[in-house]
Amino acid sequence: MFEKGSTAVLSTPDFPFIVAVKGAGIYSFEEGDWFLQYSLTENIYKLMHVGKYIFGIGDYGTILRYEPYQKRWNHTSFPTTQRLWDITGNSTGLIVTHGGSNLFVSKDFGSSWSVIKPFQTLATKPLIRSLLYDHDRIYIGTQINKESGGLWQYSLQSEELLLVKREEHSMISSIYKDCDGSLYITKGNALSGEGTIEKIERDTASWSTFQQPMAERAFLDLFMTDEKLYATTSKDKFGFSRIYEVFREGMTLLPIETVAGHGFRGAGFDNQLFISSPIESKWIGNMGEVPMFS
Template sequence: MLISQCLSGATAVTIALNGDYILAVNSGIILVKKNGIQKQLLKLDHRILDLTFNEAIVYGVGDNGIFIRSTDYGCTWEMTTLPTSGSIWSICANNDGTVVTHGNNVLFLSSDFGKTWKTLHPFQSLLGNKPSIRSIFLDGQYVYVGTKVHKQHGGIWRIDLQHSEMVRIKRDTRMVAAILKHNQFIVSATGTCKGFKGTVEYCHESISSSKKYQWETCESDCKERCYLDLSTSDGFLYTSTSQDENGVGKVSRVYLDENKIVPCAIVHGHGWRVSNQQNEFLVAGLYTSLYSNSEYQHLIQH
């Protein structure tokens, strides 16, 4: 493997073409090829906190409302600022051109692959302080929204984009850091910065009976403050964690059929994001990033 010396502070990652990964670091965006060769795609002054790759388009969001997009596999980039001064933690897209990201307590929706945007206010009817958004997941006409810590309105909300309807499918006072769909299950990664309250939970998808979501908690031998991310590919489901008291974050395989979480790798610092292709994964860590599969592990030095 050829190792670049320019990496520092990885914050986001997504799987791309032919087993390549696109990784966000403090200096910008890089392409990490399956053979380990790395190529700088973009230099940036702002952190990119989430990346997604869909239909040959790379989307990214981060601090101070930054939104980036490339339609030619990172050769050229468009950059704009969405109307929020805070950090954008999550973005998702589908093949039809729908792209969804967020501000503090609003959603930004695009129907033309991120060229133009409109703002949605899903929480405007809620009484009291509005919850802040931390994670989103797009599934057909529905957007699942996970909140930051909020005692009254925290949890996961399902928003119907076609009918402008919203229902809370999970009540939770902790931060919902990630949501995805794995087979027939909706899966969430949650936790807080204090205590050891992190969990990975799942429920059967049940669109027609929204009031009957029954959430199960995966068992683990390790107590975690927070599970930060989730990634799924071809039946393989992974999660990453915040750092423990020793400064170590973990990557774990999640077995929903056995209701368990099994650690399989560690990184120094928070495991901010993880992305996988089958059993291979790359975790974007605060101090080290790790590319691993069942045969070998390789540290990407920062």
């Protein structure tokens, strides 16, 4: 573990891990050593590598863009006081992030932006919490909203909005799509106080819930590394969260480590994992040496 609390992490070909350190900026991390790359007081909650760029989004509409070849950072902000939680896109230049109930969309790797209001026809507009781009469609997960919360699908081409899964009492904190077309979501339920990971397979209509060895208040992030899927959680009453390996075939979860504070984001590089929590950053240097527990 490390004394530096962090709020986002990303693995890249140039650095094993790029880490958004809480209230300090963007650091590279390798084998226990930290190197400041860009000083920043605003917290960054998601880092994404797309095309030749690295993007980061966070507090007060903050958005960062880094061009590795020229080693140049661009720092700006959208006209919103909302915290930006997620960003998605593709290698042709499409970048999508959010502010409140709106989408900010760029088709040129963030050089220019337009605003899309996917929920403008709804009487109650939910706040956006998570995003996933997939074949001209944007999957949108919302914060808790009894009238219009849940998982939505918005078409950038037809501008059609479809409700994929209604959630009256749950926040959808992350969305992941597998190579076989299966869609995964992580949730936290304010009514039951228990979070879940759920999956719907391609061309089916019903959702399945992963079996859990213990109750969690919320699952926060899903990330793939070395063909393995992992999940992070919010902290429990003792102040610790867990890292799970997600077994997609058996629909089960295996806890493998703990972290002090909320496990906001995770990333992997080779046989290593890095988990970002505002309380501590945890680096697992060799997954083969980590004892599993129950």
